[in-house]
Structures are given as C-alpha cells and as structure tokens.
Amino acid sequence: MKASEVRKMNAEQLNEKLTGLKKDLFFLRMQHATNQLDNPLKIRETKHDIARVKTVLRELQASDKQ
Numbered sequence: 001m002k003a004s005e006v007r008k009m010n011a012e013q014l015n016e017k018l019t020g021l022k023k024d025l026f027f028l029r030m031q032h033a034t035n036q037l038d039n040p041l042k043i044r045e046t047k048h049d050i051a052r053v054k055t056v057l058r059e060l061q062a063s064d065k066q
Contacts, residue, residue: 001049006056014060018053021046 009017025046031037 001052003052003056006052009056011057011060014053014057018050018057021050021053025050 006014006017025043028037028043028046032040032043037043
C-alpha cells in the first residue's frame with residue numbers, strides 16, 4: 001500500500017483499514033510462530049502499512065484541531 005493511496009481515504013475508512021491490518025498482523029505472527037508462514041517479509045510490510053495509516057490519521061486529527 002502506498003502513502004498516496006492512504007491519503008485518499010477518509011478517517012472512517014482509515015480506522016477500518018487499521019483494524020484489518022492489526023488482525024492481519026496477528027494472524028501473520030501466529031503463522032510465523034507455528035512455522036506456517038511462507039514469506040516472513042509480510043510481517044514487516046504489514047507493520048509499515050499500519051504506521052502509514054496511523055501517520056495519516058494523526059495528520060487528519062492535527063488538521064482538525066487547527
């Protein structure tokens with residue numbers, strides 16, 4: 001997921017996406033712990049996506065306060 005894609009979403013969509021990404025990360029960690037994960041880099045990618053979504057959400061909150 002690119003930052004430009006994330007910036008096009010509104011706050012409600014971002015919160016839904018964040019929830020979904022956190023669930024994905026949980027299941028990826030479970031698969032990694034049981035040696036069922038084919039590509040461990042997916043964990044890293046998911047963490048980066050979570051950070052992108054959180055950053056854009058924070059920017060939206062900061063712009064609302066001004």
